[in-house]
Amino acid sequence: MKILIAGGSGSLGRALAADLSGRGHEVVVLTRSPGRVGYGSAVVRELRWDGRTVGPWAAELRTTADGGVAVVNLAGKLVDCRPTRANIAALRDSRVRATRALVQASRGLDEPVARWVQASTTAIYSDAGDQPLTESSPVPADGLPQMTGVAQPWEEAASGANTDHLVLLRTSVVLDAHTPALDRLMLLVRLGVGGTVGHGRQWFSWIHVADWLRIVRAALGLEPGVDLPPGPVIAASDRPVRNSEMMAGLRRAAGRSVGIPTPAPLVHLGSVLLRTDPLLALTGRHTTSEVLAERAWEFRYPTFGAALAEVTSR
Numbered sequence: 001m002k003i004l005i006a007g008g009s010g011s012l013g014r015a016l017a018a019d020l021s022g023r024g025h026e027v028v029v030l031t032r033s034p035g036r037v038g039y040g041s042a043v044v045r046e047l048r049w050d051g052r053t054v055g056p057w058a059a060e061l062r063t064t065a066d067g068g069v070a071v072v073n074l075a076g077k078l079v080d081c082r083p084t085r086a087n088i089a090a091l092r093d094s095r096v097r098a099t100r101a102l103v104q105a106s107r108g109l110d111e112p113v114a115r116w117v118q119a120s121t122t123a124i125y126s127d128a129g130d131q132p133l134t135e136s137s138p139v140p141a142d143g144l145p146q147m148t149g150v151a152q153p154w155e156e157a158a159s160g161a162n163t164d165h166l167v168l169l170r171t172s173v174v175l176d177a178h179t180p181a182l183d184r185l186m187l188l189v190r191l192g193v194g195g196t197v198g199h200g201r202q203w204f205s206w207i208h209v210a211d212w213l214r215i216v217r218a219a220l221g222l223e224p225g226v227d228l229p230p231g232p233v234i235a236a237s238d239r240p241v242r243n244s245e246m247m248a249g250l251r252r253a254a255g256r257s258v259g260i261p262t263p264a265p266l267v268h269l270g271s272v273l274l275r276t277d278p279l280l281a282l283t284g285r286h287t288t289s290e291v292l293a294e295r296a297w298e299f300r301y302p303t304f305g306a307a308l309a310e311v312t313s314r
Helices: 013-024 056-062 085-107 148-154 180-190 209-217 243-254 264-274 290-294 302-311
Strands: 001-007 026-031 045-047 069-073 115-122 166-171 173-175 206-208 231-235
Touching: 001 013, 001 056, 001 302, 013 026, 013 209, 026 056, 045 056, 056 085, 069 085, 085 148, 085 180, 115 209, 166 209, 173 180, 173 209, 173 302, 180 243, 206 209, 209 231, 209 290, 231 290, 243 302
Parallel strands: 001 026, 001 069, 026 045, 069 115, 115 166, 166 231, 173 206
Antiparallel strands: none
């Protein structure tokens, strides 16, 4: 299969490109800056796009005699920024415009794209407290603008894509070496600020990168013995942890026996200095996938401790 990865130069995109290329698939990455990052030993073709308009790259969507074509859309600005009105608009627009460009390009095809994996996020549920959430849970009407207000139009922008199979992949925090989220957390722990954040009871939904890659392959129809249906699929471990448990695990991984707690007011103050959103740390959600559970899905890294130990060992 030929697979176009939009936004493939990010950490997840590079991991996916290497995984698919290593399995013999043709990987084409759409990126604003070709040549900026490396893909290791993976065989990857990079094509320039602006993330907003249809360009010559659209020809890659056409089915060839060798097999089908799939799209994995990961394009979007990093969420680690201050939640200003301008930044929220930039987060939303970077996702919606890129998705609309892909959809528009697909509408000109004689044959539909065989598979389409549309990235989304479990943050679409905003701050959900202790409420267990699955794919059938409603999206909150009054969700946070930097969470629901970004993720919901991102998903809606994929409507009308010329494809036989569209999966909306609502991804939780992915644990992998040197991802922005994990690097930021480990830095705080090493600086001694590794205690509970806020009240510490907020849920942290997560997934190891190896399990995330397998879910993407299943969505693409490339995982033997399992196929995922069209519609929303939550990419998260079935064992979310509370913030207090997460921070304790990070301390163990960093060899720190204690960590100074960070009360909510201090999180708000520190987020100004770090130019980030305090609600990324102070909110949470308990998300698990009923779609995966119905297929008796087995995670390679089912516990947070085991996942973190593997990641930090690298």
